Amino acid sequence: SEQLEEDARNFLNELDARGSQECTEATMSNWKYASDITEEHREEKAAAQLKYAAWEKEAWGRVRKWNGKWETLSDPFLRRQFKFMSVLGTAALPKQDLEKYNNLVTEMSTIYSTAKVCQYKDPKSCKLELEPDLTRILRTSRDYGELEHVWKMWRYSSGRRIRDHYKLFVRLANKAAKLNGFDNMGEMWVYPYESETFRADLAELWEQLKPLYQQLHAYVRRKLREKYGERRISRRGPIPAHLMGNMWSQDWSEVNDLAVPFPGKASIDGYTPRRMFELSEEFFASLNLTRMPSEFWEHSIIEKPQGRDLVCHASAWDFCNGKDFRIKQCTDVTMSDLLTVHHEMGHIEYYLQYKHLPGVFRSGANPGDVPHAGGFHEAVGDVLALSVATPKHLQKIGLLQEVHDDQEEDINFLLKMALEKITFLPFGYLMDLWRWDVFSGKTHEDNWNCAWWDLRFKLQGIKPPVQRSEYDFDPGAKYHIPANVPYIRYFVSFVVQFQFHKALCMKAGEYDPLNPAKPLHKCDIYQSTDAGNLLGKMLQLGSSKEWPEAMEALTGGRRMDASVIREYFKPLENWLKKDNERHGEFVGWETDEVLCTSEL
Ligand SMILES: O=C(CCC(O)(O)[C@H](Cc1ccccc1)NC(=O)c1ccccc1)N[C@@H](Cc1ccccc1)C(=O)O
Numbered sequence: 001s002e003q004l005e006e007d008a009r010n011f012l013n014e015l016d017a018r019g020s021q022e023c024t025e026a027t028m029s030n031w032k033y034a035s036d037i038t039e040e041h042r043e044e045k046a047a048a049q050l051k052y053a054a055w056e057k058e059a060w061g062r063v064r065k066w067n068g069k070w071e072t073l074s075d076p077f078l079r080r081q082f083k084f085m086s087v088l089g090t091a092a093l094p095k096q097d098l099e100k101y102n103n104l105v106t107e108m109s110t111i112y113s114t115a116k117v118c119q120y121k122d123p124k125s126c127k128l129e130l131e132p133d134l135t136r137i138l139r140t141s142r143d144y145g146e147l148e149h150v151w152k153m154w155r156y157s158s159g160r161r162i163r164d165h166y167k168l169f170v171r172l173a174n175k176a177a178k179l180n181g182f183d184n185m186g187e188m189w190v191y192p193y194e195s196e197t198f199r200a201d202l203a204e205l206w207e208q209l210k211p212l213y214q215q216l217h218a219y220v221r222r223k224l225r226e227k228y229g230e231r232r233i234s235r236r237g238p239i240p241a242h243l244m245g246n247m248w249s250q251d252w253s254e255v256n257d258l259a260v261p262f263p264g265k266a267s268i269d270g271y272t273p274r275r276m277f278e279l280s281e282e283f284f285a286s287l288n289l290t291r292m293p294s295e296f297w298e299h300s301i302i303e304k305p306q307g308r309d310l311v312c313h314a315s316a317w318d319f320c321n322g323k324d325f326r327i328k329q330c331t332d333v334t335m336s337d338l339l340t341v342h343h344e345m346g347h348i349e350y351y352l353q354y355k356h357l358p359g360v361f362r363s364g365a366n367p368g369d370v371p372h373a374g375g376f377h378e379a380v381g382d383v384l385a386l387s388v389a390t391p392k393h394l395q396k397i398g399l400l401q402e403v404h405d406d407q408e409e410d411i412n413f414l415l416k417m418a419l420e421k422i423t424f425l426p427f428g429y430l431m432d433l434w435r436w437d438v439f440s441g442k443t444h445e446d447n448w449n450c451a452w453w454d455l456r457f458k459l460q461g462i463k464p465p466v467q468r469s470e471y472d473f474d475p476g477a478k479y480h481i482p483a484n485v486p487y488i489r490y491f492v493s494f495v496v497q498f499q500f501h502k503a504l505c506m507k508a509g510e511y512d513p514l515n516p517a518k519p520l521h522k523c524d525i526y527q528s529t530d531a532g533n534l535l536g537k538m539l540q541l542g543s544s545k546e547w548p549e550a551m552e553a554l555t556g557g558r559r560m561d562a563s564v565i566r567e568y569f570k571p572l573e574n575w576l577k578k579d580n581e582r583h584g585e586f587v588g589w590e591t592d593e594v595l596c597t598s599e600l
């Protein structure tokens with residue numbers, strides 16, 4: 001009835017106004033702790049989280065009174081708000097359990113963010129931190145022993161120390177999931193993807209992408225064998241995990257110099273973090289998207305503050321008041337961090353584009369909210385970075401001197417992109433494959449670490465440089481596990497970002513499937529307001545529409561489609577096949593080594 005619609009609209013508006021206020025308060029306390037880890041800030045954050053949970057419970061109780069009525073509303077925009085607000089989340093836990101749950105996540109995240117490691121050459125000096133120290137060593141050192149030391153000691157100082165916290169966390173997480181009507185927390189995490197076939201679709205995407213990954217793996221293994229010798233890198237075995245230039249072997253682009261036969265690297269020396277952020281803002285503005293508000297520049301933390309502990313892992317924050325948006329990032333002046341800058345700015349741009357929507361359609365950065373269409377949020381900045389990374393664009397902005405537009409440079413460029421994008425796929429997939437199995441009980445806590453290395457071997461074709469056991473907890477050495485941030489969103493993003501890129505490139509006239517002079521990997525959408533307007537229209541939807549509908553608005557398609565990323569890398573795939581054949585490389589990996597012993 002008209003009256004019911006009217007009452008529902010008023011009811012939701014009132015909840016939304018109060019919810020934004022509560023959200024602002026809670027986010028501020030969360031920010032203060034994440035940017036300055038002190039006991040006082042920890043207590044304040046804990047209290048604010050309980051206060052926010054009390055509000056969520058009150059709102060949920062009032063929404064329930066509409067059960068049986070809201071389903072009959074004719075406006076889908078209203079129905080969808082009720083649908084989202086009907087799932088309470090972890091606030092469903094009894095107060096003591098919720099307090100314990102929150103404290104465990106904060107404690108695990110703090111152990112991770114404050115972990116220190118001793119120098120390889122000087123065991124008495126133990127002040128090395130993940131950012132920037134260990135990240136730099138992993139990226140620049142080619143000393144096998146030093147890399148092994150850093151890889152092992154990081155896991156000793158982070159993952160191993162949170163194993164027991166994680167046991168209790170899993171129990172409480174599953175208790176919360178059951179109180180929400182889910183079998184376990186893994187089911188609650190995939191619910192926002194609103195698709196019965198979501199997990200099957202992911203498995204199919206990986207099957208379609210595995211052949212390309214295996215070709216790349218075989219090529220890189222040969223290059224690393226040539227560098228470190230046959231004894232360390234066997235012809236048919238998995239690659240030792242500490243040699244890929246990244247602490248988690250999730251991005252191999254830093255071994256680019258070993259893998260890519262030619263120099264000609266772009267350099268960002270002489271830049272400052274502020275310039276890096278302004279460069280990114282410039283790109284968004286060139287697309288007729290929104291520039292950063294003044295509060296952003298005023299309150300963001302874009303360089304690591306000295307003299308205090310903080311969570312350095314990058315994040316983008318929405319303070320729920322339509323004005324205050326911030327990034328916290330311990331920016332290092334490197335090309336890799338320039339990509340992270342675009343990634344974080346993409347989150348902020350999404351916030352800015354959908355800030356007019358009701359709060360329930362604005363997915364937040366808080367790990368608590370499982371953002372709907374999480375994969376899109378993770379893709380926005382990366383889509384722009386696909387244009388920025390092209391030699392054509394890097395030369396345009398003065399980050400690359402000479403550009404010769406030939407086949408050699410093409411393969412060179414595609415190899416670097418594959419070392420960043422293709423090598424990530426198995427990692428992006430296995431992170432939650434492992435966690436879903438842990439939440440469902442399929443992987444028992446006595447086998448956590450060896451189940452992790454089974455997946456790391458099976459999907460990534462890597463092995464630990466030193467044997468592991470169940471005294472270790474290597475998943476805990478990756479931020480998103482102690483911080484309880486779901487990860488499948490990144491796998492989704494790495495697939496859909498190429499679908500978005502293709503649609504925007506066509507709109508910008510930069511890509512033409514019938515014109516070999518305009519292949520997808522050479523496209524740069526910079527300054528295309530047509531492309532920007534199309535992207536903006538999708539961003540303004542937030543999660544007010546189901547994600548296939550949002551995708552259709554941009555790409556015309558409704559499914560995740562691996563054929564686009566395969567098309568982008570086609571020239572490289574052909575080149576790798578030929579090169580691996582020419583060298584008689586074995587494609588794939590096998591081992592009879594025991595990577596992890598399950599004795600406790
Ligand atoms: O973790 C990140 C970047 C941090 C973030 O922007 O995804 C951040 C993670 C986070 C931090 C604190 C609480 C929750 C999530 N996510 C956000 O800031 C965020 C999340 C959802 C909505 C809006 C912002 N990237 C992943 C994967 C990745 C993505 C892109 C390139 C390379 C690698 C990684 O580093 O392993």
Ligand SMILES: [Zn+2]
Pocket residue numbers: 343344347377378
């Ligand atoms: Zn992100």
